[in-house]
Amino acid sequence: MYTTEGVILRTRNLGEADKIVTVYTNTRGKVAAVARGARRTRNRLLSVTQVFTCGRYLMFEGKSLDTLSQGEIIHSFQAIRDDLEKMASAMYVCELVDVFVEEEEANKETFDLLLNTLRLIEAGEGKFALRVFELKFMQQLGYQPQLDQCVNCGGPVEEQILFSREGGMVCGACRHKVNPIHVISKGTSALINRILEWDLSRLTILHPSNQSLEELEACMRSYIDYRLDKPMRSLEFINTLNDFPDSEVTS
Numbered sequence: 001m002y003t004t005e006g007v008i009l010r011t012r013n014l015g016e017a018d019k020i021v022t023v024y025t026n027t028r029g030k031v032a033a034v035a036r037g038a039r040r041t042r043n044r045l046l047s048v049t050q051v052f053t054c055g056r057y058l059m060f061e062g063k064s065l066d067t068l069s070q071g072e073i074i075h076s077f078q079a080i081r082d083d084l085e086k087m088a089s090a091m092y093v094c095e096l097v098d099v100f101v102e103e104e105e106a107n108k109e110t111f112d113l114l115l116n117t118l119r120l121i122e123a124g125e126g127k128f129a130l131r132v133f134e135l136k137f138m139q140q141l142g143y144q145p146q147l148d149q150c151v152n153c154g155g156p157v158e159e160q161i162l163f164s165r166e167g168g169m170v171c172g173a174c175r176h177k178v179n180p181i182h183v184i185s186k187g188t189s190a191l192i193n194r195i196l197e198w199d200l201s202r203l204t205i206l207h208p209s210n211q212s213l214e215e216l217e218a219c220m221r222s223y224i225d226y227r228l229d230k231p232m233r234s235l236e237f238i239n240t241l242n243d244f245p246d247s248e249v250t251s
């Protein structure tokens, strides 16, 4: 038996009234647990096992799955579940954690990054917060993009700034050997450096241009796809939302 703080990354139904929850905990990393009766109305586990909820959970260890037997809400993130765009952003960060992190591999830094990113998404700051999350999360996993030398030949990077899907800058001589390539501005390159070097709390004072945000999004999309072996489900949802112009008025 153990108690842990965690964020519900994903849930799926089991039988008639149970749920299997994937929880990212601060002490044990990613844990899968059964929440018995959690889909029944008035069940005490109903609200604490909703996706994105941050709570304190009492778990029993099991052979393949643990059992989530009690929980209390620390932060419900209800405002995220009430808003399609915020929900899409939160689904994306939770899916990233779910696919990149192995079970039972705790990382306090990643836990704090996830929680703070959900707070920023809830506050409507998702656009920049997602880019910061992508870069810092890759850094924490040991996949920090290479910025000072060419990712292909190791040579110096010249004036024009080119970012490859293999995670770093490319020199002029290699630009046709590496595909696809994103041309980014000096401002975006400086932004990447700041995101990697500064703490999250300090980064919230920055207000990057739309151009930088779009360039960074394209680079990170391409880099993360390169690191993954299958497409992310939450991106389909985001793309569906983008097909409806009304979903863009919140920014």
Ligand SMILES: [Zn+2]
Binding pocket: 150, 151, 152, 153, 154, 155, 170, 171, 172, 173, 174
């Ligand atoms: Zn090169």
